[in-house]
Amino acid sequence: MNAPIWVLGAGAIGLFVGGRLAAAGADVHFIGRARLRDEIAQAGGLLLTDLEGPEHRLAALQWHEAAPPGVPGLVLLCVKSGATASALADLALPSGTPVLSLQNGVDNARLAQQAAPQARVLAGMVPFNVAHVGPGHWHRGSSGQLAAQEDAALQPWLALFERAALPLQLHRDMSAVQWAKLLLNLNNPVNALSGLPLRAQLLDADWRACTAALMAEALQVLRAAGIRPARLTPLPPGWLPALMRLPTPLFERLAARMLRIDAQARSSMADDLAAGRPTEIDALCGAVLRLAQAQGLQAPRQRLMVELLSAPRPQPLNAQALRQRLRA
Numbered sequence: 001m002n003a004p005i006w007v008l009g010a011g012a013i014g015l016f017v018g019g020r021l022a023a024a025g026a027d028v029h030f031i032g033r034a035r036l037r038d039e040i041a042q043a044g045g046l047l048l049t050d051l052e053g054p055e056h057r058l059a060a061l062q063w064h065e066a067a068p069p070g071v072p073g074l075v076l077l078c079v080k081s082g083a084t085a086s087a088l089a090d091l092a093l094p095s096g097t098p099v100l101s102l103q104n105g106v107d108n109a110r111l112a113q114q115a116a117p118q119a120r121v122l123a124g125m126v127p128f129n130v131a132h133v134g135p136g137h138w139h140r141g142s143s144g145q146l147a148a149q150e151d152a153a154l155q156p157w158l159a160l161f162e163r164a165a166l167p168l169q170l171h172r173d174m175s176a177v178q179w180a181k182l183l184l185n186l187n188n189p190v191n192a193l194s195g196l197p198l199r200a201q202l203l204d205a206d207w208r209a210c211t212a213a214l215m216a217e218a219l220q221v222l223r224a225a226g227i228r229p230a231r232l233t234p235l236p237p238g239w240l241p242a243l244m245r246l247p248t249p250l251f252e253r254l255a256a257r258m259l260r261i262d263a264q265a266r267s268s269m270a271d272d273l274a275a276g277r278p279t280e281i282d283a284l285c286g287a288v289l290r291l292a293q294a295q296g297l298q299a300p301r302q303r304l305m306v307e308l309l310s311a312p313r314p315q316p317l318n319a320q321a322l323r324q325r326l327r328a
């Protein structure tokens with residue numbers, strides 16, 4: 001068996017990925033909140049279900065509210081972006097410990113490396129959605145393969161991820177992959193404000209027009225900065241705004257893969273908004289806004305989304321009102 005894996009941030013992604021690795025035989029330690037530990041215990045264990053795979057039940061988890069005793073062989077960084085620095089600063093990791101960030105946004109690996117300079121922090125990317133759908137129950141509601149920085153430190157772990165049916169697709173240029181994922185994540189604030197499940201929101205032309213406008217603005221900024229996002233979808237990233245603006249019947253046909261989403265799936269930002277937690281808007285639209293500013297450009301649409309989602313109590317909006325405000 002490999003050395004222990006520590007999941008830092010036992011929430012949707014941490015429980016799903018860590019739970020699947022534990023089911024495949026890994027020695028997984030979850031670092032998370034007592035409320036989720038208690039919820040899982042009261043439900044009789046962790047239940048993981050999957051749109052396209054078998055379900056897994058784990059009767060007991062190795063759960064900690066702070067760093068476990070011992071030394072990890074791998075850390076999976078699964079807290080929301082705003083918690084990256086503080087979560088890592090609380091662990092005294094031995095020199096060279098690989099830390100794989102499974103977070104959205106383009107800056108978390110850098111922030112993590114700053115907080116734990118002795119660790120070997122690697123960027124990763126999760127393309128699929130995991131939602132908390134019932135007591136002790138998390139569900140993967142869309143598909144796609146995990147991505148990670150190509151690095152010798154991950155070699156000993158590749159077979160385990162394969163066994164867990166979560167193979168790591170290795171990339172030399174994770175920055176291009178992360179920017180491409182960020183473009184897709186520009187739908188997160190739109191989804192959160194809509195109050196709708198992801199699939200229903202994506203099947204509404206007005207909400208899609210909002211996301212298209214954010215994507216078009218971000219693509220202009222990336223172009224100006226010389227960043228070429230990787231291709232994560234059947235169509236190249238540059239075509240995403242046009243795809244989103246298609247009439248719904250045509251969109252349904254051309255975006256069939258993007259729409260392979262369970263009716264219950266919702267974006268991680270919608271979860272945060274519903275729970276009254278801070279959102280990751282600064283790591284998504286905020287990152288595009290900062291890149292624009294560095295190029296001497298404006299990004300008024302990203303700025304608007306940052307303002308709307310940073311309000312003390314962001315209110316759901318109707319699609320046409322948001323469209324108007326975004327000039328979409």
Ligand SMILES: NC(=O)C1=CN([C@@H]2O[C@H](COP(=O)(O)OP(=O)(O)OC[C@H]3O[C@@H](n4cnc5c(N)ncnc54)[C@H](OP(=O)(O)O)[C@@H]3O)[C@@H](O)[C@H]2O)C=CC1
Binds near residue numbers: 010
């Ligand atoms: N959910 C999804 O479908 C997807 C999520 N992602 C990305 O994955 C990352 C994680 O998202 P997700 O799993 O949804 O987030 P969750 O909020 O479900 O999980 C994170 C958990 O970590 C806990 N936490 C925060 N700080 C600490 C700490 N110092 N020690 C222990 N626990 C801590 C949080 O508790 P508390 O809330 O109390 O702070 C929360 O329970 C994000 O960057 C997200 O964008 C990427 C793709 C899909």
Ligand SMILES: CC(C)(CO)C(=O)C(=O)O
Binds near residue numbers: 127128184266267
């Ligand atoms: C998978 C996706 C794009 C949408 O659910 C996501 O990254 C998120 O919810 O944050």
